[in-house]
Amino acid sequence: MTDSILNSVILMALLGTVAALVLYVVSRRFHVYEDPLIATVEDLLPGANCAGCGSPGCRSFAEKLVGTEDISALFCPVGGNAVMHLVAEALGKEVAEKDPxxxxxxxxxxxxxxxxxxxxxxxxxxxxxxxxxxxxxxxxxxxxxxxxxxxxxxxxxxxxxxxxxxxxxxxxxxxxxxxxxxxxxxxxxxxxxxxxxxxxxxxxxxxxxxxxxxxxxxxxxxxxxxxxxxxxxxxxxxxxxxxxxxxxxxxxxxxxxxxxxxxxxxxxxxxxxxxxxxxxxxxxxxxxxxxxxxxx
Amino acid sequence: MLRTFPKGGIHPPENKLTSSKPIQKLPVPKVVYVPISQHIGIPAEIVVEVKEKVATGQVIAKSGGYVSSNIHAPVAGTVTKLDKIVDTRGYKTQCIVIRTDLKDESNLEAADLPLKKEITMEPGEILQRISDFGIVGLGGATFPSHVKLNIKADKTLDCLIINGVECEPYLTADHRLMLEKAEEILVGIRILMHALDVRRAIIGIENNKRDAIDLFRKLTREAPGIQIAALKVKYPQGGEKQLVRALLKREVPKNGLPLDVGVVVHNVGTVFAIYQAVQHHRPLMDRVVTVTGKKLENPSNFWVKIGTPISDLLEAVGGVPEGTRKIVSGGPMMGKALKSTDVPVTKGTSGILVIPGDEASRGKPSSCIRCGECVEVCPMGLEPHLLMNLTEKGMYQAAAREDIMTCIECGSCSYVCPSHRPLLDYIRFGKTIAKQLESNKG
Amino acid sequence: MSDQPIIVSASPHVHSERTSKKLMYDVVIALVPAFLVSLYVFGFSALIVTAAAVVSCLFFEYLIQRYLLKTEVTIADGSALITGILLAFNLPAGLPVWMVVIGSLVAIGVAKLSFGGLGYNIFNPALVGRVFLLVSFPVQMTLWPTAVENNASLVDAMTGATTLGLIKEGVQFGETMTAISPNLPPVQDMLLGITSGSLGEMSALALILGGVFLIARKVISWHIPVTVLATIAVMTGIFWWADPEHYANPLIHVLSGGAILGAFYMATDLVTSPVTKKGMVVFALGIGAITVVIRLFGAYPEGISFAILIMNAFVPLINRYFKPRRFGSRIKAKIM
Structure with a gap:
């Protein structure tokens, strides 16, 4: 009786270790570096994915904002000036002011x-x-x-x-x-x-x-x-x-x-x-x- | 066994009401409205001014590029306006308005010039003449003929096909022309054969025009190289690709042209226009138009000057009958419904169809029952129900992968759909979007 | 000109005489001979089951569309009527009315309207209703009244096994075909319908008559019924040829059970069958093969309902892989 309990515990522990190892190796091996700023900026954006800015969604607009030097031509019409100011702050870049x-x-x-x-x-x-x-x-x-x-x-x-x-x-x-x-x-x-x-x-x-x-x-x-x-x-x-x-x-x-x-x-x-x-x-x-x- | 194309096609009621009516001359119109875009391609450029006097056949708008065509004054008279007038789609397009000089006798002269059999021009001259004299495909597509006749060096041409199929119900313009101008058409074919240096020509005629087939057979008994082929009655046999398949068992490749399989196709109307241009120095100024409809007093075929308002034509057949709810420019399968009868006849107008109220309305669409009938009748091997669904859902790229661009817009799918679904409406829209996507990519 | 404004629409400006409604009512007409045979054989009880199925199908369609989905009510298009008739044809005469009603609810509510109504259902509604009843009430669903000529009160009198049931039972008990054969109805009875089985599958002759009418009217094409029946005949024929003592001959297989009803009326349902002829043949081959496998090796004596439902699930896949040949594509392939 005790044997079977012990056996299962050992077996499960072993399985867990192997799985953890595999996960670790895979996550290191296939890690893709991504600028953490992109996630920050994406959180600031309204998340409506309306494509009003010209990018297909908020995520790709965030990538564009982080990736381009001069972002004065980029504007999120949904968030307006308020959101763009926050974005500018987060990125340390200049944004254009636009009338709603x-x-x-x-x-x-x-x-x-x-x-x-x-x-x-x-x-x-x-x-x-x-x-x-x-x-x-x-x-x-x-x-x-x-x-x-x-x-x-x-x-x-x-x-x-x-x-x-x-x-x-x-x-x-x-x-x-x-x-x-x-x-x-x-x-x-x-x-x-x-x-x-x-x-x-x-x-x-x-x-x-x-x-x-x-x-x-x-x-x-x-x-x-x-x-x-x-x-x-x-x-x-x-x-x-x-x-x-x-x-x-x-x-x-x-x-x-x-x-x-x-x-x-x-x-x-x-x-x-x-x-x-x-x-x-x-x-x-x-x-x-x-x-x-x-x-x- | 009559020849035909193997896949798809329909046989709508023929309703050729005017096939025994000789082509009549229409009274000279008082005013003509000549649009500058009567062909596929770049619109022509206006070369006349207001108040300028023009002679019959004078160039009034010059070809705007390679795929374009000259436009000639259909009547002698005075240019009164360079104005915009509604086209078949109801949009305003640029046109030249000419007030006819009724005293000028050249206006009365129609297509009744004496037969002239002897061909004296060199091939190069002939091609130049066709290009200069504004000849476009008169079957309805209005593609400039000189572009079709320009055989690039890497292509070989071994057969000329003359399209006398006229598979559209109601229309009889080509049929009458073949009966009344058979010898001229044969000379026209010889001109083209001479110009293109081909030894073989086939005239394809559907079997519902027995008289035309017999006439041509009789006339070509001694003519070398010209064959007459009787075809089974089936729509859309007049489509180039279907006709080439039916006559020669050659399949024009996807996105290709008949020339890719060594063939050039011309409509009988075009051939007659070429005959006139080459033998009589007469540019394309008039054409045969069938004015027909079940309720019309006197449906007929007419020689019509380009630019004549359609309302003039309707008057000539006894006016628009009570209860008419649709007027179509062209045949019932591919023609365009008109919003106004002020629209002028252009080089591509093959007929005017007046549809009474009880036949004018479309059925109420219901859901697709996937009967597969549209797939069965599609001559291009497409799946119209699928293309419509993809377009409706905005999946234009997927529709392009399903070969939406090869659709010839014959309308067979919409014709047979038991649920009255507007298949072709969506497919046509899907095509324009797919084309835009394609050109954006390139 | 008329007082009403002129109509503008895109080409084509003419339309064929065919409408969905006409197609549906053609199917109803085609089912009439088979219904008359079942009336003759089972009398009043056949009428009760059919009426119950038709009325409840129409009623549920109306109820659900009007009050639950709040969409346009389409009971006049004939599709619910056909579902009702086909459901009844797949039930034994004398089945309690409340079971018929449940079957109709499943057919219309679950198999048809929850998928989006006519044109959007994946599975044949009548068959879903039938199979639902078969697995829920196996005893009542296999209580086949035996056909006695023109006997109106026979529902209470006798019940018996179907031809296929007899064979299945016999083979399971280790009997040989020679021993079973005398119990089976003669071929002319199967053709005329003097046998036992579901309401509508009685007379092969009446069903084929209706089927030929449908093919002549171009409501269905011959591809599905012919391929299904041919597959059944060929496959059972091979087994019969190899071991005639354990397997019934192909003629019995084709004429008995729901083979003909299924092949002509259920598998050909426009919505749940492939759109191309090539696809139809593949679809029908699958139905034939699965039917034979279930009949010979499965637990149920008859398997065409399951076979059709299984193949229904494959229809989108078949449509995807068996496309019509695009005009001009062969030549392109040659160049490449």
């Missing part, structure tokens, strides 16, 4: 203002339908409404508005990783600075057609009338291909352009309501549905 940005949808072509002229049948994916044709409406620049951006968003910061058929960004959740920008075949989504209280002014249209054609396709299209150019005190607006663009670096959020735009294609967000006698803000404006018969 947020995704904006530069199209207001809801079902109401932008009439459908055809019916698409096929897979519900913007990328596929863009390959087949120019979309259900007459605007070949606007949102296709199949929600590739919503699928691409890993932070649940976007959803499709059922009534307008357009995507909506939940700015609080948006980490500005840029996945939606890449996913959109029409390049409608832009990363714009997130000012204090998330105040933004931008042109909600990408239609490069001449005024009449653009207006016929969509009631809130930019018709390239240049009125906004004239009122802008900072020359922040430029006009190219019948389309206005507000340079976020120059714009001071004075809202003058919003007031003069005849088609209400300039969007302002999160501003307090205007004082008396001002035009009602765009968001609540009742825009008459475009009627192709009348226009023609």
């Amino acid at each position: 940005t947020v995704a904006v949808i530069r199209c207001q072509g809801s079902c109401e203002v932008r009439p459908k002229t055809s019916e698409y049948q096929g897979p519900r994916s913007c990328a596929i339908s863009a390959l087949i044709y120019s979309g259900e409406t007459d605007c070949q620049y606007g949102c296709l409404g199949d929600g590739d951006c919503v699928v691409a968003c890993k932070f649940d910061a976007m959803y499709m508005d059922e009534t307008t058929g357009l995507p909506v960004v939940i700015t609080d959740k948006c980490t500005s990783c840029g996945m939606c920008v890449t996913a959109c075949p029409r390049n409608i989504i832009e990363m714009r600075p997130k000012h204090k209280r998330d105040l933004k002014i931008f042109v909600g249209c990408l239609n490069e057609e001449k005024g009449g054609i653009a207006k016929k396709a969509c009631a809130v299209a930019c018709i390239g009338c240049s009125k906004c150019l004239d009122v802008c005190p900072k020359d922040a607006i430029n006009m190219e291909n019948n389309l206005a663009y507000i340079d976020p670096a120059l714009c001071t959020l004075c809202r003058k352009c919003v007031d003069v735009c005849p088609t209400h294609s300039i969007i302002e967000t999160n501003f307090p309501p205007r004082k008396i006698k001002e035009v009602t803000p765009v968001a609540t404006l009742n825009i008459e549905p475009a009627n192709p018969q009348n226009d023609a």
Whole structure:
């Protein structure tokens, strides 16, 4: 009886020693040196693996941060300045300061203002339908409404508005990783600075057609009338291909352009309501549905 | 036993409504819209200005590179605009707008030039003429013909194949052309044989065009080297690779060209255009278009000037009938559904198909039951259900390993799928992504 | 132009007449002759078992899709109907209704919907239900009512062993085929269905009739049924030729048990069989071989259900290795 106990104890001890030896030898033999800084930096990063920085994941971004001399061109949009400062401290390198940005949808072509002229049948994916044709409406620049951006968003910061058929960004959740920008075949989504209280002014249209054609396709299209150019005190607006663009670096959020735009294609967000006698803000404006018969 | 390709293929209802309708002349259009990109490859460069007067056949846009083609004024008139107009996909493309000078008699002249049999030009001159006169493949692919005819020194060519298959349902443009211009086509074939220095040419025609087969057989009784082959009716036999396999039992290698097995394939329409260019000094300015549909009053075949708006064609057959829900440029298997009828006829427009509402809608897709029917009909030996799944899940590299790039987009898989799955939609998308990945790598 | 907007979609713009639903209902039609034979032989009890299986399959599919998965209900596509009929065909007539219901629950709930529904299941649902019942209730599942011509009340009357059961038992007790043979039903009875066994496997003739209909309608191809039956015939034939005293002749093996039902209706299930013809042949060879091995050397007298389920598991692998030949690939190989 005692023999068998003793035997098993010895046997197990022997087995254990052999296994430990094997493990020791193997771990020494196949040891790969890795800079401990990489793990440190990786812990600092948000760990969302969203690829917003351009690297496939946080781990490879950490490797890149440790491996490159000058990291001022590298930036984690999700963690923002706070995380980048911590990274800079840990690595003893300089990082660039960047204003926080947020995704904006530069199209207001809801079902109401932008009439459908055809019916698409096929897979519900913007990328596929863009390959087949120019979309259900007459605007070949606007949102296709199949929600590739919503699928691409890993932070649940976007959803499709059922009534307008357009995507909506939940700015609080948006980490500005840029996945939606890449996913959109029409390049409608832009990363714009997130000012204090998330105040933004931008042109909600990408239609490069001449005024009449653009207006016929969509009631809130930019018709390239240049009125906004004239009122802008900072020359922040430029006009190219019948389309206005507000340079976020120059714009001071004075809202003058919003007031003069005849088609209400300039969007302002999160501003307090205007004082008396001002035009009602765009968001609540009742825009008459475009009627192709009348226009023609 | 009729020849055909062995693997895959389908036989959709033929519906050749217009096969006994002679090709009619369409009234000269008042305005033509000539896109500068009517061929595969680099768009042509505009060489005319607004308000410039152009003569019929004058070059209005010059070839933009090697794989490109010249574009000629289809009518005499005045350039009114250099504008953008919707193409078959609904996107705006650059085009030249010409207002026709209705008094100019050269506009009335159509393809009815007298037969001229004698070939006087040297091979080099012929090839140059084909290149200069804007000849592209008229079967639908619109690949510039001079590129196809440029035989590199390391390749040997022993057979010229003329594609008179017209396997697409509904379309009869090639069929009518073969019946009405048989002798001209034969001269065109002799021109090509002379230019390429080949002794053998085969015209492949599907057996549903018996009259064309008999006519050609009668005409070639004394012609040396030209053979007529009757083929079993099977789609997509008009595909180059399938046709070469069917006629010569030679298999074009994966990612290769027919030239790799010593063959060059040209469509009968292209051959006729080459005949006109070489014998009558007439550039490619018009083509045969079938305007068809089950509900049309008078479906017909027309000689159409390039740049004529499709709405003009539809008017000529009695207008778009009530209840139409789909208008297709091309045949039902590979054509493109149009959003607007303002789209002009281009060098590649072989037909206009008007589909009534009850046939226009796609079936509701349901899950794949793995019946394997798509695998069975794929003429390229691919597995469409697998390719669709891989594309849907974003596994483009895996799809590339499964040879997604060899898909010829014939649509047989989508046609047979009992679950109405949009197989080709996904495969086409997967192909574009796979192509991008490939070019990024290189 | 119509009032509705014009439709734009990618090519092709025409579609064949075939739909999944039509394929499914073709299978149902093909099963009708076999069902009529079982009605004739077993009378009312066959109707009860079949009705119970069909109704409970449809009911469970509806219940699970509507309330558990909260997806679209697809009971109209015919697949649950087929599962119900095939399950019933694999059960003995007179099986208590509650067992049939449990079998249906396993078939629909476990084998089909938990994998993702039609098109995603790996195993043939009806067979999973049948095998589940066989291992759970072995006694009731092998209580075969004996066929007596046109006797509606026979369920209570007599039970007997199946042809294969008789052979298995006899061989195990060391009897020779010469001794067993007189107890076996004659070949014409096996063809017509005057024998004992599961509900639907009675008449070889009725099943082949339906099978030929399916092949003619191009719902199934001939590759699987022919290969399965040929493999069974050839393998049992070799054993019979070597030792006819211990092994039954191939004709008995092919006509008895579930061989024909399995070969034409269960193994050919589109979802759980390979997509290429080459793959189908390999798949069917496997089924035939495993069936023969179980029949001759296993504990169960019949093994085609197990054989099909085992080969179902290999289908993804078969699909991976037996691909269609890519156009133009032979020439590339020659150059290399």
